[in-house]
Amino acid sequence: MDQELAEVLRSGPFEQALRAAIRARGLSLDRLRSRLRERGVxxxxxxxxxxxxxxxRPERAASLAAVRELEEILALPDYALIGLLGPPRPRGGQPGREALTVLSHHEQVTVAADRTRLLARARMVLRATAPGADxxxxxxxxxxxxxxTEYCRLGRSRDDGTGARTLTELIFDHPLGPGETHVAEYSTAFSGPALRADEHLRHLRAPVDQHLVQVRFMGAHLPVRCFHTWSPDASAPPRDAGxxxxxxxxxxHLVDTGARPGVRGIRWEWD
Incomplete structure (x- = not known):
């Protein structure tokens, strides 16, 4: 793979990567269409x-399937082009409905003996509510x-526009059909002030059928108290709820069934 193509596959955008891949393989669009047709696409x-x-840009399930075939025809790594596509754009001037619901979100946070947060592991079960969610x-x-990550791969990351959070894509191995479920796992590391934070919060953007947060404290010295915290609004600090x-x-641990959107988590106090 030449350097120009490798670079644009890392950074995008999708159309530039597609052009570079077609040029690198020396295929005309007509020949590319014929190769797709041979594969039933x-x-x-x-x-x-x-x-x-x-x-x-390709957005529908059939178009996304065609992009996966293009990756093979153009001898690209799996998801090299799919990973450069952003979320589907709303149609008809109206916001698009959520293409996925979260059936469960389980996460475990490990706190070291020196009271720093070492690692957080999350496991989600997702269900598609519309075709093409990938x-x-x-x-x-x-x-x-x-x-x-497990059972998915990292896609693009960007600031959410407020500077308060980073948004990162977890990309599946294929677009889901309506009602199809998918399991995705990821691990998070901490640094700076987040390393020594005495709380772990999760902002839920939509209802979750089951949400579990578990904090595991390593070493002989344990917190003297732990609290469930909750806020219905991300702009307001969570308050103790029990x-x-x-x-x-x-x-x-904290487990909620039918968890509402908001910010919930666990905080702890040391002696």
Whole structure:
């Protein structure tokens, strides 16, 4: 793979990467359309032309499937082009409905003996409510970064526009059909002030059927108290909503069924 193509596949945008890949392989659009047709995928010349010029982008399930075939035909790594596509744009001037619902979101936070947060691991079960969903966007605050994923791969990251959070795509291996479920896992590391924060919060943008937060404290010295915290509005600081027990295994947990949108989590106090 030449350096120009490798660079544009890392940074995008999609149309530039597609143009560079087609040029590198020396294929005409007509030949590309024929190769797709041999694989049972029908895409018009005008669509291929619009995609590589940025006049439109593949969004529907059939178009996304065609992009996956293009990756193979153009000898690109899996998801090299899919990963450069942003979320589907709203149609008809109206906001698009959520393409995914969160059936469960379970996360465990490990706090070291020196009272720093070492790592957070999250596991989500997602269900598609519309065809073509191929990614989920997670938000994480300053001082945190996504380290590792399972059953998905990291896509693009960007600021949310307020400077308060970074949005990162988790990309699936294929677009989901309506009602189809997918499991995704990711790990988060902490740095700076976030490393020594005595709380772990999760901002839920939509209802979640089951939300579990578990904090595991390492070492002999455990917090003297733990609390469930909650705020219905991300702009307001969470307040204590009840005390939690630290068990004999050094863990405290919070579980909500039918969790409402808002900010919920666990905070702890040391002696």
């Amino acid at each position: 029908r895409v018009s010349l005008s669509s291929l032309s619009y995609w590589q010029r940025g006049r439109s 990614r989920y966007v997670v938000a994480h605050p300053p001082g945190t970064r996504l380290l590792h 005390e939690l027990r630290v068990d004999a295994f050094g863990t405290a």
